[in-house]
Amino acid sequence: MSDREHLRREMDRVLRAPGERPDGSISLTRRTFLHKSLLQGAAGAAAYGLFPTLSMIDLAFAQGGQGFRFAWVSDTHLYPKSLNTRFVEKATRAFKDVQAMSPPPDFLIFGGDLGQLGDPVELQLGADLLQEIKVKKVFIPGEHDWYLDMGATWNRMFGKAPWTFDHKGVRIVGLDTVSHAEDFWTSRKMTAKERMGHMATLDGTLGGAWAAVGAEQLKWLNTALNDWPKDKPVLVFSHNPLYEYYPPWNFWVRDWREVNETLKPFANVTNIHGHVHQPLYNEIGKLRSIGMLATSWPWPYAPEGVPVLTRAMIRVDPGEPFDGVGWGLLTTSANARTDAEYKMWRKEVFATTQVDSGTGDNDNQILSPRIADRI
Amino acid sequence: MVSAKLHESLIAVALLALLLGFGAGPARAHKEAHTAEQLKAFEDVFMEQVKIGDLLFHGDPGTQKSLGVQLSKTGMACAMCHPYTSDTHPYQFPKFQEQMNAFATLRDMINWCIEKPNEGEKIDANSDAMKALEAYIYWSNRNSKLEPGVH
Numbered sequence: 001m002s003d004r005e006h007l008r009r010e011m012d013r014v015l016r017a018p019g020e021r022p023d024g025s026i027s028l029t030r031r032t033f034l035h036k037s038l039l040q041g042a043a044g045a046a047a048y049g050l051f052p053t054l055s056m057i058d059l060a061f062a063q064g065g066q067g068f069r070f071a072w073v074s075d076t077h078l079y080p081k082s083l084n085t086r087f088v089e090k091a092t093r094a095f096k097d098v099q100a101m102s103p104p105p106d107f108l109i110f111g112g113d114l115g116q117l118g119d120p121v122e123l124q125l126g127a128d129l130l131q132e133i134k135v136k137k138v139f140i141p142g143e144h145d146w147y148l149d150m151g152a153t154w155n156r157m158f159g160k161a162p163w164t165f166d167h168k169g170v171r172i173v174g175l176d177t178v179s180h181a182e183d184f185w186t187s188r189k190m191t192a193k194e195r196m197g198h199m200a201t202l203d204g205t206l207g208g209a210w211a212a213v214g215a216e217q218l219k220w221l222n223t224a225l226n227d228w229p230k231d232k233p234v235l236v237f238s239h240n241p242l243y244e245y246y247p248p249w250n251f252w253v254r255d256w257r258e259v260n261e262t263l264k265p266f267a268n269v270t271n272i273h274g275h276v277h278q279p280l281y282n283e284i285g286k287l288r289s290i291g292m293l294a295t296s297w298p299w300p301y302a303p304e305g306v307p308v309l310t311r312a313m314i315r316v317d318p319g320e321p322f323d324g325v326g327w328g329l330l331t332t333s334a335n336a337r338t339d340a341e342y343k344m345w346r347k348e349v350f351a352t353t354q355v356d357s358g359t360g361d362n363d364n365q366i367l368s369p370r371i372a373d374r375i
Numbered sequence: 376m377v378s379a380k381l382h383e384s385l386i387a388v389a390l391l392a393l394l395l396g397f398g399a400g401p402a403r404a405h406k407e408a409h410t411a412e413q414l415k416a417f418e419d420v421f422m423e424q425v426k427i428g429d430l431l432f433h434g435d436p437g438t439q440k441s442l443g444v445q446l447s448k449t450g451m452a453c454a455m456c457h458p459y460t461s462d463t464h465p466y467q468f469p470k471f472q473e474q475m476n477a478f479a480t481l482r483d484m485i486n487w488c489i490e491k492p493n494e495g496e497k498i499d500a501n502s503d504a505m506k507a508l509e510a511y512i513y514w515s516n517r518n519s520k521l522e523p524g525v526h
């Protein structure tokens with residue numbers, strides 16, 4: 001067992017109360033898949049790719065809440081239109097899909113990385129496209145939105161995170177997990193564009209372990225949840241996962257242990273996150289995490305750390321721009337259950353074998369700092 | 376059963392090996408032993424190409440300009456879909472490549488990605504840029520075992 005796996009198991013052991021087992025929603029998820037595929041006249045779990053509703057992950061919320069639906073869009077990575085219209089088309093399609101929902105969702109959460117290089121032109125383009133959506137919109141930033149001007153344009157246009165509000169019996173929290181990079185730019189006398197370029201490079205070295213909630217925001221989170229009953233549901237939105245998936249690509253927050261400790265007293269916490277551009281599902285203690293699609297492009301599963309509870313996405317065709325991307329619809333039912341649906345623009349979403357998911361493809365890699373960063 | 380012709384060939388190879396001194400000393404009897412400095416120089420040549428390939432793979436404009444290539448016209452770079460060259464599978468080539476519906480080399484695949492997702496300009500298969508990209512991709516997958524033809 002690797003050190004990372006050992007640590008992960010230890011954290012789960014510490015955080016899960018005696019006698020608790022992983023949430024039963026996993027088995028319900030399988031039943032949902034089988035049920036849906038039978039309805040479609042398809043045979044067996046291999047045929048659970050549904051269109052357009054493509055996956056179901058059931059989450060148990062506390063009883064007593066009202067049903068509601070909300071939409072998640074993130075990782076649009078818009079360039080100026082003069083350079084790239086492909087990402088504009090895909091973001092537009094997602095926003096039109098959301099707006100076409102009937103009945104409409106209660107709100108849209110935009111989960112970060114609206115622009116690619118934090119350019120005000122990109123962020124304004126995103127704001128223009130988002131005009132398509134008439135329901136309430138809430139925002140959290142991604143690192144691509146932030147490091148050109150350290151969030152100045154983002155905060156002015158979309159408001160500051162963190163924030164919280166209550167909605168139909170659920171306390172909802174939006175976090176900023178991107179603004180806590182150590183200063184690697186001042187001593188190197190980098191321009192703002194150079195800083196942004198390094199932060200926009202997923203496998204770059206200089207940005208380091210930039211993803212974090214941070215001590216101040218953790219204190220805020222404690223306060224924000226202080227008056228909330230421990231048995232009532234909490235929904236946390238973040239750009240990065242709130243557990244350790246793959247630190248070299250910042251598929252984590254570096255203070256995930258502290259975040260988990262803060263959320264530990266609550267019986268029902270669901271984290272919805274972006275950044276990973278791929279379906280993910282994980283549970284640590286009572287914290288469930290769901291990774292959402294990007295509209296821009298999919299990422300391969302990391303060489304290690306893919307949660308075992310994840311149903312892996314099928315390999316996509318890089319020659320088809322609308323493959324492997326999409327948005328998410330989350331539905332809290334009247335009996336206080338929530339379905340998360342991947343709205344991917346293809347028929348099959350999930351792989352049934354590892355060769356078709358690629359989850360085992362990159363474990364050959366010897367991880368080392370980016371060679372061009374060794375200045 | 377070993378044929379008479381092959382048997383004669385094996386004897387000839389064995390005699391040649393004896394003449395060259397195989398078994399009695401270092402296997403590099405046909406040349407001088409490498410010095411540490413030479414080996415370091417060889418590695419430096421390779422790593423310089425790896426670095427150039429890294430820069431190209433990450434879309435560095437200066438490196439593309441200096442080599443006279445345009446790998447993308449969309450702002451996308453190879454590394455955006457292939458962080459640390461993930462999912463490039465260099466150890467599987469040559470193989471049948473679905474997207475091309477053809478038997479392809481790694482260089483063919485690199486050019487396909489340049490032309491299709493990146494909408495860039497195809498590069499000469501034997502160009503410096505191609506060799507550098509290949510060096511970076513292979514270096515990043517240096518722990519792999521060869522699996523040619525595997526999909």
